[in-house]
Amino acid sequence: MAKWTPKHEAPEPLEGPVVATITGGTVLWFVLFLVQLPFYGWFDDHDATWWVWTCLAGAGLGLIGIWYVRGRDAAIKRAEASRTGAVRDAT
Numbered sequence: 001m002a003k004w005t006p007k008h009e010a011p012e013p014l015e016g017p018v019v020a021t022i023t024g025g026t027v028l029w030f031v032l033f034l035v036q037l038p039f040y041g042w043f044d045d046h047d048a049t050w051w052v053w054t055c056l057a058g059a060g061l062g063l064i065g066i067w068y069v070r071g072r073d074a075a076i077k078r079a080e081a082s083r084t085g086a087v088r089d090a091t
Helices: 018-045 050-090
Strands: none
Touching: 018 050
């Protein structure tokens, strides 16, 4: 097989309210977990308890995601501030 090379540059990544998006998703996973708890017996009878634990895992992984994107957002803001400070000092 021949080596594939791109014909154009990749677009810039989309930036948006990443922290809010991840926080909203985490809250949604946790709410789904809480909603399913009263029906745990039904899930257990139907061998579907994985639904409940999947929601809890989603909430737990979301907490890790919130920690990660908050750090990423802070690093981006620090880099932007140092870059604009360097540009301001040069002028």
